[in-house]
Amino acid sequence: MIETPYLLFLGDAPDMLAAKVAIGIRDWRPENAVAQIRLPGCGANLGLTDMTLAEAKAAGAKTLVIGVANRGGVISTKWKDLLIAALGMGYDLASGLHNLLRNEADLVTAAKKHGRILHDVRIPSVQYPIATGEKRTGKRCLPVGTDCSVGKMYTAMAIERDMTERGMKATFRATGQTGILITGGGVPLDAVVADFMAGSIEYLTPDNDPDHWDIIEGQGSLFHVSYSGVTLALIHGGQPDALILCHEPTREHMRGLPGYSLPTLETLRDIALPLAQVGNSDCKVIGISVNTQHMSEDDARAYLAEVSQRMDLPATDPYRFGAGVLVDALAAL
Amino acid sequence: MIETPYLLFLGDAPDMLAAKVAIGIRDWRPENAVAQIRLPGCGANLGLTDMTLAEAKAAGAKTLVIGVANRGGVISTKWKDLLIAALGMGYDLASGLHNLLRNEADLVTAAKKHGRILHDVRIPSVQYPIATGEKRTGKRCLPVGTDCSVGKMYTAMAIERDMTERGMKATFRATGQTGILITGGGVPLDAVVADFMAGSIEYLTPDNDPDHWDIIEGQGSLFHVSYSGVTLALIHGGQPDALILCHEPTREHMRGLPGYSLPTLETLRDIALPLAQVGNSDCKVIGISVNTQHMSEDDARAYLAEVSQRMDLPATDPYRFGAGVLVDALAAL
Secondary structure: OOOOOEEEEEEOOOOHHHHHHHHHHHHHOHHHEEEEEEOOOOOOOOOOOEOOHHHHHHOOOOEEEEOOOOHHHOOOHHHHHHHHHHHHOOOEEEEOOOOOHHHOHHHHHHHHHHOOOEEEOOOOOOOOOOOOOOOOOOEEEEEEEOOOOOOHHHHHHHHHHHHHHOOOEEEEEOOOHHHHHHHOOOOOHHHOEHHHHHHHHHHHOOOOOOOEEEEEOOOOOOOOOOOHHHHHHHHHHHOOOEEEEEEOOOOOOOOOOOOOOOOOHHHHHHHHHHHHHHHOOOOEEEEEEEOOOOOOHHHHHHHHHHHHHHHOOOEEOHHHHOOHHHHHHHHOO | OOOOOEEEEEEOOOOHHHHHHHHHHHHHOHHHEEEEEEOOOOOOOOOOOEOOHHHHHHOOOOEEEEOOOOHHHOOOHHHHHHHHHHHHOOOEEEEOOOOOHHHOHHHHHHHHHHOOOEEEOOOOOOOOOOOOOOOOOOEEEEEEEOOOOOOHHHHHHHHHHHHHHOOOEEEEEOOOHHHHHHHOOOOOHHHOEHHHHHHHHHHHOOOOOOOEEEEEOOOOOOOOOOOHHHHHHHHHHHOOOEEEEEEOOOOOOOOOOOOOOOOOHHHHHHHHHHHHHHHOOOOEEEEEEEOOOOOOHHHHHHHHHHHHHHHOOOEEOHHHHOOHHHHHHHHOO
16 A cells, blocks of 8 residues: 555656646545645646655655646656655655656666655555455456546546445445555556466455445446456456446547447447446446546537437446446446 | 477376476377486476487477476476476476576576577567557458357367378467467467457467468467457457367356356357457358367267257367368368
């Protein structure tokens, strides 16, 4: 686990697009975001207070999170003075960048000198077991997509928040680097060795109270040939009681795979549900989450109404219209 | 690639059960098996000539293969003198044991001194790419199972041999340690990092002659919750033109998973084929391979006739009755 709360480092990010991780933390775990810290020329602004390392430390920040992704995922030399100073002041560092903190000799030296931790969330820090398939207590929900990057993480986050606001017991379970940085822990599933994928998800979602929901972050898609194996391991390791079908209706082909068309929601349901029932015979598809960001509000509402009637399931865009109908369906299960 | 031919090291194996790897090499690549070498007390015997290191070297052996698995997969201290002597005489070493040759300091020292290679086939030696899903030339066949360990490797080996005997172009593509040791190369899929699983299979089965068949070794099962993700990566990375359904009719539950029953062949077909058609819309199920080792010959023949009629597909036990009907179906595709 990464110690919270955080000071969010935006570095010299040219714009908000580069600050996706920091935005996720601000939006989904505002209580984890003490302040932001920026270098000269930074074009991103989270709307949080700008603090110095010392000010944020005094305000309680424990970890400096690199909340910015630059081209190539490298750790910029321009950042080094500040990162080393942070270690000297007692901050841990956390990063989801492709290049690892632990491979930067100056950071390793400073961390060792000051007894601090370098968290590279792309790399598993646990030796996961092989999955046993044993039934666990508590309830689990998993969003599955017609494609990658259709809003599965957002859907899970929105459900967790709505459940918490209703007083239900719910925990978002991160399976990717952004989710891990937002919440402070999880499994970087795409970096786990094949034999241990499903076991890592069993480890992530252990026995719990009978009325507790794990809302598991989805990854990939059963229909995306590059990553489908990861998705199936998530379905079988997660033992979900409830699946949510996720879709982006305007996409013309599978992400990064020209020539591969998206499946319909019906096809996704008909493939994902029998596979999920291998691990949990009671599993049900309980709703649909549509990413309508490229549609007008009228078109989005019309599309949701049509798809809800056609599939006989509640449908929403949780970002635009809230996750309420999905939580209603989960609560009724 | 591991240099062939081999001298097969049986060590102090108590019986033939412990010599599975060596038996596979003898049965499927006899041309790779120059001789066997045993320690005092060895209870296994492949029926090959026993040779000393020097005799086998003179007969052309290039690599000493550890053809035995002992409890815990360790490299026995009793073997060390012989292994070090082999390195000194110019042999490479190859092993699929859980404990790695490269972690034995004395073997590393000897290998370095004599310029020899230590092959640990459990560990990938290649940085595989992420799968692109691009269509490749040549044809590919993949056995998929209702469960793990139902004879998928044996089926693929038998098909390759039958095709080669008919003058067809065929290559067995190993995806597990035993297959890799038998053939000298392949991808240890269960040890590949999740994001690169499908890409490793694209790498293993590249463009080829239009009339060439890659016969890909299957792994796991879509219905085995511990390993299903590996199987789906194999289906999507392999882009098979033909699937063969593999089954063991007497098994009472999924291997290692009490409480999980096996799917029917119909269920396997109905799940595996649509998933395979995501990567190759022309993919077909062409036949059934049944492991009848626990059935009398009469029962086996009756079962195969019944299942063949019920599924409207050729069915055989390739070990007992040959792979001919499967190759007929592939040749007709």
